[in-house]
Amino acid sequence: AQKVTQAQTEISVVEKEDVTLDCVYETRDTTYYLFWYKQPPSGELVFLIRRNSFDEQNEISGRYSWNFQKSTSSFNFTITASQVVDSAVYFCALSVSGGYQKVTFGTGTKLQVIP
Amino acid sequence: DVKVTQSSRYLVKRTGEKVFLECVQDMDHENMFWYRQDPGLGLRLIYFSYDVKMKEKGDIPEGYSVSREKKERFSLILESASTNQTSMYLCASSYSGRGNEQFFGPGTRLTVL
Numbered sequence: 001a002q003k004v005t006q007a008q009t010e011i012s013v014v015e016k017e018d019v020t021l022d023c024v025y026e027t028r029d030t031t032y033y034l035f036w037y038k039q040p041p042s043g044e045l046v047f048l049i050r051r052n053s054f055d056e057q058n059e060i061s062g063r064y065s066w067n068f069q070k071s072t073s074s075f076n077f078t079i080t081a082s083q084v085v086d087s088a089v090y091f092c093a094l095s096v097s098g099g100y101q102k103v104t105f106g107t108g109t110k111l112q113v114i115p
Numbered sequence: 116d117v118k119v120t121q122s123s124r125y126l127v128k129r130t131g132e133k134v135f136l137e138c139v140q141d142m143d144h145e146n147m148f149w150y151r152q153d154p155g156l157g158l159r160l161i162y163f164s165y166d167v168k169m170k171e172k173g174d175i176p177e178g179y180s181v182s183r184e185k186k187e188r189f190s191l192i193l194e195s196a197s198t199n200q201t202s203m204y205l206c207a208s209s210y211s212g213r214g215n216e217q218f219f220g221p222g223t224r225l226t227v228l
């Protein structure tokens with residue numbers, strides 16, 4: 001069975017601070033995919049990034065960066081110089097290669113960026 | 116741009132009513148999904164469809180059924196709504212194949228009185 005743990009339920013930061021959202025996953029599969037989604041107050045989840053289990057290279061996209069470490073089963077997400085528009089609920093998710101395409105979501109981290 | 120639309124943003128129904136939630140996607144995606152989102156529980160998969168007329172149960176299918184008569188449309192049916200089905204319902208779609216991201220609709224907040 002797959003499991004995704006986002007231990008941080010809510011985080012508040014002041015604008016321009018850096019913030020890291022933690023994600024720890026569990027799976028016995030050797031081939032899997034990890035995702036991050038953003039859910040702004042409007043409610044619609046927006047895809048941010050996908051990583052497959054064979055690609056441990058970290059990624060940076062503007063103020064966003066992702067750190068994938070198989071040794072610790074973690075896929076952490078860092079926002080640099082946070083902005084009010086970053087306020088949202090962020091979900092980490094896991095999909096394995098076998099079976100139908102079920103995606104297991106974490107419980108989400110609510111980020112509030114205070115001006 | 117992929118667009119997933121849901122028939123209602125807000126819905127209020129009474130216990131025992133039959134409820135239909137509709138989802139339409141315009142990108143010819145093979146896969147469609149229904150989730151419910153509850154505080155502290157994240158997203159839980161109710162049903163999944165990988166082709167027209169094909170469906171698979173997710174983690175919490177009890178009390179729900181689905182219909183997929185056309186590729187672009189996936190309906191969630193609450194046969195007899197109960198108060199514990201009050202929730203946010205999210206529809207998503209994706210291309211077939213492993214590891215494809217899902218595209219989500221805006222959600223329907225259903226209240227059952």
